[in-house]
Amino acid sequence: MNASHEIICELKGIQKSFDRGTGKLLRVLEDINLDIRANEVVCLIGPSGCGKSTILRIFAGLIHPTKGKVFYKGEELDGLNPGVAIVFQNFALYPWMTVEQNVETVLRAKGLDEEVVRSKAGRAIRLVGLEGFEEAYPRELSGGMKQRVGMARALAVDPEILFMDEPFSHVDALTAEGLRAEILDIWDDADRNPSSILMVSHDIKEVAYMADRIVVLSANPGRVRTVVENPLPRPRDMRSPEFLRLVDQLHDIITSAELPDVTVSTVEPTVDSDVLEPLPPAQSNDILGLLEYLETQGGTSDLFHVSAATHVPFEKVLASVKAAEMLDFVDTPKRQVIFTPLGQRFVRAGMEERKDLWQQQLMELKLFRIVKDLLGLHDGTLTKEELTHELAQRLPMENPEITFQTLVAWGRMGELFAYREDRGVLTLE
Numbered sequence: 184m185n186a187s188h189e190i191i192c193e194l195k196g197i198q199k200s201f202d203r204g205t206g207k208l209l210r211v212l213e214d215i216n217l218d219i220r221a222n223e224v225v226c227l228i229g230p231s232g233c234g235k236s237t238i239l240r241i242f243a244g245l246i247h248p249t250k251g252k253v254f255y256k257g258e259e260l261d262g263l264n265p266g267v268a269i270v271f272q273n274f275a276l277y278p279w280m281t282v283e284q285n286v287e288t289v290l291r292a293k294g295l296d297e298e299v300v301r302s303k304a305g306r307a308i309r310l311v312g313l314e315g316f317e318e319a320y321p322r323e324l325s326g327g328m329k330q331r332v333g334m335a336r337a338l339a340v341d342p343e344i345l346f347m348d349e350p351f352s353h354v355d356a357l358t359a360e361g362l363r364a365e366i367l368d369i370w371d372d373a374d375r376n377p378s379s380i381l382m383v384s385h386d387i388k389e390v391a392y393m394a395d396r397i398v399v400l401s402a403n404p405g406r407v408r409t410v411v412e413n414p415l416p417r418p419r420d421m422r423s424p425e426f427l428r429l430v431d432q433l434h435d436i437i438t439s440a441e442l443p444d445v446t447v448s449t450v451e452p453t454v455d456s457d458v459l460e461p462l463p464p465a466q467s468n469d470i471l472g473l474l475e476y477l478e479t480q481g482g483t484s485d486l487f488h489v490s491a492a493t494h495v496p497f498e499k500v501l502a503s504v505k506a507a508e509m510l511d512f513v514d515t516p517k518r519q520v521i522f523t524p525l526g527q528r529f530v531r532a533g534m535e536e537r538k539d540l541w542q543q544q545l546m547e548l549k550l551f552r553i554v555k556d557l558l559g560l561h562d563g564t565l566t567k568e569e570l571t572h573e574l575a576q577r578l579p580m581e582n583p584e585i586t587f588q589t590l591v592a593w594g595r596m597g598e599l600f601a602y603r604e605d606r607g608v609l610t611l612e
Contacts, residue, residue, distance in 0.1 A: 190257075191266065191344060191379060192242050193218040197251035199237055207576070211237055213404040215251070219344055224370065224380040226394035228387065229437070230498065231464065232582065234405030235383040239346050242381065243267050268342035268377075272349040274329040276321045282308065283317040286336045293340065307339035310369060327358035334362075338369065338377070345370070345377040349384060363393060367417070385498050387433045391426060392419050399436050403461070409436060434487045434497065438518055461581045462550065462589045465499075465506040467541075467596035473503045473520075474512060474530045482522040489520060510544040542597030551599065553577070554590065554609070558600060563611040567602075570609060 197215035200208040212234045219225055219242070227235045240246045241253060244263040253260040268289075276285050286304040295303070308314060311331040321329055330350060337345060347366075351359035370380055384390050390397050397411040411433065415425055476493060477484055486504060490497045504520055507513040512526030522530070529540045545551040557573065558565050567587065574583040574590075591602045591609070601610050 189221045190218045191221055191255070192264065193254040194238070194241065194248075195252045195254065197238075197241060197248045197253070199234070199241065199246070200249045210404040212241075212248075213406050215405070215407060217398060217407060219379050219381055221378050223395040224367075224382065224393050225396050225398060226382045226384055226390035227398045227400060228384055228390050228433075229400030229405070229408070230402045230501070231385075232405075233400040233402035235400060236348055237405070238400075239269075239348055239381060239383055243269060243346055266343035267346050268337035268340050269346040269348065270330070270333045270337045270350045272352050274321070274326075274333050274353070276329060276332055278321050281318050281320055282313055282324075282332050282335075285321075285332055286339050289336050290339055303339050303341075304335075307335040310338060311335045311365065325358075326354045327362065330354055330358075330362060334366070341376045343376055344379045344381060347380065347382040350382070351389070352385070359389075363389065367393065371417075385496070387430055387437070387497055388421060391415075391429045391433060392421055397433065399433070411436070431487065435518065437497075438486055438501070460509065460548070460550070461578055462586055462593070463502040463505040463509065464585050464589055465502040466589075467592050469499065469503040470506050470510070470512075473500070473507055474522075474526060477513070477520060477522055477526075478530045482527060484520055486515070486518045486520055509548065510541070511547070512544075538596070538598055541593075542599050545593060545597045545599055550577075550590065551594065554594070555599070558609065558611050565609040567607045567609070 194215050194217045197212055198210070199212040200210045202208055211232075215234075215238060217238070227238060229235060237246070241248055242264065244253070244260055253264075255264055255266060277288070280288065283304060286307055287300050290300040290303055305317075308317060311334045313328065313331050313335060316324070316328065321332070324332070330353070333350070345366075351362055354362065366380070370377055380393075382390075382393060384393075391413065394413050397413060399408045399411065400406065401408040413429065415429060419426055472493075473489070476489065484492075486500065487497070489495075489504075490500045493500070504513065504515060507520075507526065508515055511523055512529055514521050514523055525540070525544075529537055532540065546555075553573075554565075554570070557570070561569070570590075571583040571587050574581070574586050578586060594600045594609075595602065602608070603610060
């Protein structure tokens with residue numbers, strides 16, 4: 184194998200399940216086969232809950248797979264991966280330490296002598312543009328500068344692979360753009376590490392800009408849907424037609440996974456299935472905003488155009504579209520989002536009729552019928568703890584807290600029930 188394409192890390196047949204303490208295992212990854220090669224940037228992208236961060240942590244040796252094997256340079260990994268360092272999305276700095284001390288602490292953990300510690304820390308700090316801020320504390324730094332400290336700390340140990348878990352999600356767009364370019368400049372210097380980068384992202388334009396290979400994941404459980412080779416030469420122009428075509432291609436791949444075009448059978452099942460459809464993590468206001476935007480567009484729009492025109496992240500728009508489709512307010516042939524007759528009636532209705540229609544559609548969903556039944560069995564009062572436990576049992580692949588929040592928001596909109604936050608109970612309205 185050409186040295187430039189040498190495999191550094193590899194996952195083979197990885198499966199991962201977590202025990203939620205309910206007696207049932209939550210399967211988050213299924214049959215993941217993936218490698219990271221020398222001198223490349225790999226990006227993982229996919230819907231929330233598809234296991235992107237779990238894959239990164241398995242590669243790093245921070246968590247162990249339920250099945251399958253992890254390899255580093257051809258040898259099965261036992262413990263932490265010695266070739267990686269991680270930049271986290273939430274900065275993960277010690278607030279009582281200065282910039283210099285935050286960087287030096289990881290070097291001391293490796294047992295290096297003080298002279299080497301100071302030299303490596305100083306080089307890393309200069310590399311990320313923080314020279315002059317060595318004595319500053321995290322509270323004195325902007326979000327972008329905090330992330331630079333995280334980058335310096337990771338780069339100080341000369342990792343062969345730099346792992347980045349949504350590293351730019353907590354900084355503003357302009358700062359993120361600058362940090363992406365700087366990371367690529369550091370990576371592009373062949374005389375120093377990192378040789379490769381593995382990045383988790385939810386931003387399609389970001390992965391098109393950063394990656395040589397884009398790994399698109401599907402969820403429930405997480406699987407590798409496809410791997411897209413990025414043919415664009417560096418440096419990349421995010422406004423070029425070629426770049427925009429790649430972004431469009433990635434949108435199509437992700438949309439087809441999340442909103443597949445299927446023919447719905449009109450034959451009623453002979454047995455009432457216990458399978459529940461998970462609720463997309465979309466607030467009722469987001470769904471209303473989508474429907475009202477469609478009304479301004481004559482009742483139809485391209486999914487990608489909705490995101491671009493409203494300046495709402497694509498993943499969030501996708502969740503709102505899935506929710507509106509579940510409520511039968513829209514249909515989604517190909518990439519189009521189109522009003523159904525019911526959706527058109529809903530968006531043109533007054534507030535009271537909207538509430539009635541919303542409640543009517545909620546009662547078409549089995550999960551809401553179950554909640555109504557549970558409220559009836561508990562004399563009209565159900566604690567949050569009781570309901571989240573029920574959700575964990577019935578939807579083991581979903582985060583019960585997020586499902587609870589979504590369920591409450593939708594139920595309030597339709598005045599199906601009320602949630603008393605001060606008491607932590609759901610009540611019939």
